[in-house]
Amino acid sequence: MNVIEVQNLRKEFKSFSSRPGLTGAFRDLLTRNYKVHAAVDDISLTVKQGEMVGYIGENGAGKSTTIKMLTGILTPTSGSIVVNGMDPHKEREEFVRTIGVVFGQRSQLWWDIAVQESFRLLKKVYRVSDADYNRHMGHVIETLEIGPLLDKPVRKLSLGQRMRCELAAALIHNPPLLFLDEPTIGLDVLVKLKIRKFLKEINEQYKTTILLTTHDLTDIEALCERVVLLDEGKIIYDGKLSQLQTSAVEGKQVEFEFLKEVDSDGLPGMANVSWEHKDDATWLAYVNGDERLVSQLISEVVQSNPIKNVRINEISTEEIVRKIYEEGMTIR
Structure with missing residues (x-):
């Protein structure tokens, strides 16, 4: 069963482009120049129930814009979105x-009231019964170790404490996605x-679906x-994480x-081998x-040079992604 189905999704933003100088400022009063930028450019994507999918890219690649369309915050310019069998924008209240949803830089908790009061308000918003709330949130609170934080105002929490509470708040109604x-x-x-x-536990x-x-x-x-x-x-790779390393x-x-x-000059030149100088030796x-x-x-190498140490490493995902963006490394 597909929880998320996206076909040819596109989101364009129109931005004002000002002309230079005083003359340009007067011209802008009469006629304005606009540029159209496609933050998300005709992507198609499906996610099955129970999957944990990493959606990665550079700043400005379109990740957050995609999430906002999938959650109904933004309306797509074109294309279709079906999430949990619904259109996120048209059926927003039920959806x-x-x-x-957890946005790392935005809070869904009320700043000046105790964490548990925010939880109670969200419980009412999502119409969660007392029995379901106590059964489910008891496990969430215990696993995230936020019990001692419940009676504290959100503004008194550290960043780590607040993010654990934010995650708990997003799960009050035990959403499938x-x-x-x-x-x-x-x-x-x-x-x-x-x-x-905790995320592994709730997935299992x-x-x-995450x-x-x-x-x-x-x-x-x-x-x-x-x-x-x-x-x-644009999506340039969609597949298993293990395959990304062998595909690079x-x-x-x-x-x-x-x-x-x-x-x-003292290193062997071989096909399919490239060298990078790390330091003197x-x-x-x-x-x-x-x-x-x-x-x-x-x-x-050993035959022609005295060796102190040799280490064989799988290239990390971070290194592969860096090379894809900075050096144009291709993916098979």
Whole structure:
């Protein structure tokens, strides 16, 4: 069953372009120039029930705009959206009862009242019965360790405490679909680990579908088997996270630490191997090939240079994404 079905989705924004100088300012009073920018450019996407999908891309790639259209906050310029069997914009009142949303930089809790009072208000908004609230939220509060925070005003909470409460608030009505837009921004490692553990639990226990956007790719690696990579409003990759590493041009990284400084002339030139100088005595080799090519590379380097240390690393997701955007690395 598809929880999210998106076909040829497009969102355009029109921005005013001012002319330079005083003359230009007078001309702008009479006629204005506008530019049309497609923040989301004809994307198609399906997400099945129970999936945890990482939606990643650079700033301005269109991630948050997509989330806002999927949640009914923005109306698409063209294309179709069906989420939980409904049109998010046209059936908004009924639709919002089936989703939970956490925006890392915006709060759904009331700033000056106790956290538990915000929870009670949201319980009324979503028409959750006392029995359902006590049964479900007891587990959520215990797992996120927010019991001692319930009687504190939101303004008195640290960022990590507030984000755990925000996540709990989004789950008061136990929605089948959860949107998370930068939920761990600015959080320390311990809080991130608690949130990741909790998200895995609700996914396993309730089959909650989760769409996660974040710049912290360790969150993606810890939670998501599937990733959707966005660039300038277009999807450039949609598949398994494990496949992304093998689909990228460079798949393995071999770090050579030499006993003395080595220049590029002392390194073997091999097909499907590229070199990067890390420091005076350390070079990185990016290898597009299997273990046999890695073994051959190490053998040739060791024969011609004194080696202090050799490390073989899988290239991290963060490094692959960086190379895709900065260096134009292609994906098969």
